[in-house]
Amino acid sequence: MSPLKSPTVLVTGANRGIGFEFAKQYAEKGWRVIACARQPEEAAALKKLAAEFPDVSIKPLDVSDLDSIDALATRLEGQPIDILINNAGVFGEFADQSFGALRHDKFDMFMRTNARGALKMSEAFVDHIKAGRKKKIIAITSQAGSFGLNSGGLPGQYFYKASKAALNMFMRNVAADLKEHGIIVGILSPGMVLTRPAPERKFPGLIEPPESIAGMIEVIDGLTLEQSGAFIRYTGEVQPW
Numbered sequence: 001m002s003p004l005k006s007p008t009v010l011v012t013g014a015n016r017g018i019g020f021e022f023a024k025q026y027a028e029k030g031w032r033v034i035a036c037a038r039q040p041e042e043a044a045a046l047k048k049l050a051a052e053f054p055d056v057s058i059k060p061l062d063v064s065d066l067d068s069i070d071a072l073a074t075r076l077e078g079q080p081i082d083i084l085i086n087n088a089g090v091f092g093e094f095a096d097q098s099f100g101a102l103r104h105d106k107f108d109m110f111m112r113t114n115a116r117g118a119l120k121m122s123e124a125f126v127d128h129i130k131a132g133r134k135k136k137i138i139a140i141t142s143q144a145g146s147f148g149l150n151s152g153g154l155p156g157q158y159f160y161k162a163s164k165a166a167l168n169m170f171m172r173n174v175a176a177d178l179k180e181h182g183i184i185v186g187i188l189s190p191g192m193v194l195t196r197p198a199p200e201r202k203f204p205g206l207i208e209p210p211e212s213i214a215g216m217i218e219v220i221d222g223l224t225l226e227q228s229g230a231f232i233r234y235t236g237e238v239q240p241w
């Protein structure tokens with residue numbers, strides 16, 4: 001009997017930050033990695049990873065563009081995907097998201113990328129996931145999208161917070177709709193992760209990508225259908241909505 005093929009993970013926004021670390025850690029585990037980037041030709045770190053691990057392939061994907069998502073789903077038609085990681089997201093600038101100076105023209109971009117992107121990806125790739133063995137759809141959300149955790153009242157970040165709250169609701173719905181197909185949805189918070197070497201972002205509690213992503217991979221591994229639709233921190237604790 002031939003051995004089972006390595007599992008496959010698709011990661012959006014895999015050219016840097018958390019997405020890149022997911023691609024790297026899954027590649028190191030021997031997985032097939034479909035690493036997506038808006039501009040593959042400029043994804044230097046990913047190209048290096050793909051040169052080291054032949055099972056890493058780089059694909060173009062803009063999650064804010066419905067046609068781009070459909071094009072990739074069609075291109076990968078018939079290929080089982082075990083885990084879809086909806087990681088791509090925009091945090092934006094604090095200055096654009098402060099009351100009194102809100103850049104309302106940017107609202108759509110946050111919602112299209114952070115919320116609708118993961119919903120459309122889940123819909124477009126549902127057959128690939130059904131064909132996979134692990135059948136998991138993951139969304140990388142944020143504690144900033146939680147009403148419970150925001151009760152202390154962190155100021156600003158209007159569009160980012162609202163887009164992550166919308167993402168959480170979308171993925172709860174997806175979890176309910178796909179349960180009958182045995183598909184498990186995980187809504188994961190990565191903690192505060194230092195994804196850019198910006199000294200002003202060095203505040204207590206910030207962790208390095210390897211720690212956050214190793215934690216999330218462990219959480220993803222252990223996710224069961226009974227937990228589908230839960231909001232879970234990289235450490236495994238269930239988070240309040």
Ligand SMILES: NC(=O)c1ccc[n+]([C@@H]2O[C@H](COP(=O)([O-])OP(=O)(O)OC[C@H]3O[C@@H](n4cnc5c(N)ncnc54)[C@H](OP(=O)(O)O)[C@@H]3O)[C@@H](O)[C@H]2O)c1
Binds near residue numbers: 018
């Ligand atoms: N870092 C944290 O502390 C933290 C905390 C909570 C949640 N998160 C979430 O974790 C995810 C990754 O964060 P990060 O810190 O790694 O951010 P990052 O370093 O800013 O990277 C964001 C990634 O998303 C990609 N992206 C942005 N818009 C896209 C689009 N329309 N289509 C496809 N890809 C797009 C970027 O690609 P380009 O290079 O082309 O821009 C980049 O690869 C985000 O969803 C973020 O909200 C992060």
